[in-house]
Amino acid sequence: MEIQLKRRNNFIKITLLLAVLVIMAIFAVTQGNVKISVPDVVKITLGLDDSTTIKASHSFIVMQVRIPRILLSLLVGGMLSVIGTIFQALFRNPMADPYVMGVSSGAAFGATIGILFGVGGTFLGMGMVSMLAFIGAMITILCVYQLARVGGKVSTTGILLAGIVINALLSAAISFLMILFHNEIDRIVTWTMGSFGAASWEQLGLIFIPAIVGVGYMMTHARELNAMVMGEDEARALGVSVDRLKKVLLILASLLSAFAVSVSGIIGFVGLIVPHFFRMVFGSDHRVLIPVSFLGGGLFMLVCDTLARSLLNSMEIPVGIITALFGGPFFLMLLQKHKRRSEGI
Amino acid sequence: MIKAERINFSYGNQNVLKQVELAVEKGCFISVIGPNGSGKTTLLKNLCRLLQPQSGEVKIDALSIKAYKPKMLAKKMAVVHQEIQNTFDFNIHEVVLMGRYPHLKALQNESAEDLKIVEKTMHLTGIHHLRHKSMSTISGGERQRVMIAKALTQEPDLLLLDEPISHLDLKYQLEVLKLCKSLNREKQLTILTTLHDINLAARFSDVIILMHHGEIVKVGPPAEVLTSELIRNVYEVDVTVIHEPHLLVIPH
């Protein structure tokens, strides 16, 4: 009885979340330097635009600029949040984020090299800088994974430590490069704070399938993740193939974060706080937590990116700044409230 | 039911289990006793495949434990560990429900039947009234009972318990052991538990295993194992053993 009630409640909350997400997405299309009305947006997206009433430039902005950008921010936000959820469960560590395996610094290092040596051109619809970021991330993941492996098993503490060390190492290397080539500092810094400014249908196409397949796979292992949170020994006692699950999820999740980083740069914070936020609202059951993190993370990123591109008229703010600047205080507030409630004050 | 055939186990170069031989019959209630560090937990972990012996073999129903698929094994045997860790908060109901995992296929939702089993084990272990509370807001003893409830929810044939009553008050020490005993008698649930309380071990067990320095010193009914001589040798404590009205070990 109770559990059915809970399931229905969750269902209602998820539907609400989805509804808010759709409304926000439509609203976001209207926003920007050029304001476009909701009816026009609807007409354009449904292909009902006749050139007499709607400017061609508006159709172009909606179809080629804003919609791909909005979809990309939704997807990346959702991915990062789910990856954060997975890592926090696997490491049983509330501090884990999508970049624990060194993805961020690896990608940043790759991108820095790309920017400094001015490599141009595209590959599979990805700019060379993105491509190098992806390669940098992959190499780092492999290094961290190898360093943390002891006789066929990966130790989670080993990963955390190796990740931290590699992160520090590469960050130092990046700083050094920035000092050597200080006229490129702006571009590097902008890249490391994330942006959806270059969003395109190609980029979306590139990460869509990995994202959906990856998140789908993680969703099918939600129950195992629940058991993992209780401890690896507990999970084993329940019949979970712990070592295999850990390997597959570690690799899959860091691969996804490498994809995310390569299209949008490093966007911090989202993958850390969104899972915690929804854990407070929905509890720790991953069967619910993973889908709501995906939707909620997407929504959060969409809002941040819309702010990033419309707050200042003259320029775009890197979205990573917004996620931290606006998300941080909001999260702290919630944390306080939650703490008070659980302490019965 | 479960058998250990001359298992040796060492952590690094510290030899913790030495040629341990053990055979547990179905429906038996067995306690493992021994001083701190004598290897009880290590033995249990070898029996449930958390640790693999360097030599020797563990067999369940005459089949090597290595041959079991994880879920198969979890349906045969449930384990309650000595330490409990939990980073993120689940409520008690969710934790106990996890015990159904080995019985469910991937993506299969818990049926009404599964939920009924969960209700039953929560009642049996006296935690039903706590079911909405989270793991971090209950006492150590309550947490221990939650873990026992989760193990029972697995509906195993064999239950391994490591110090299941170490955090429990007097009432629940008895309640939990009585519960184990009644499941043991009525449902033929085989029980192997480590215990520090020799008198409770004597009262509830059919067989007691006495361990010392990684070796089994003596196996047998309580009256044969709990002699003042053996206890002095193993625990370095002088005791008087009374046999009437029931077996009682009194330290000097």
Ligand SMILES: Nc1ncnc2c1ncn2[C@@H]1O[C@H](COP(=O)(O)OP(=O)(O)OP(=O)(O)O)[C@@H](O)[C@H]1O
């Ligand atoms: N992970 C480990 N690494 C190395 N040595 C260990 C490890 N775990 C236990 N030991 C050692 O193995 C020996 C047996 O430990 P075990 O935990 O089996 O004892 P126990 O009989 O369960 O003790 P207690 O009554 O305190 O629970 C001890 O000497 C201990 O120091």
Ligand SMILES: [Mg+2]
């Ligand atoms: Mg022990």
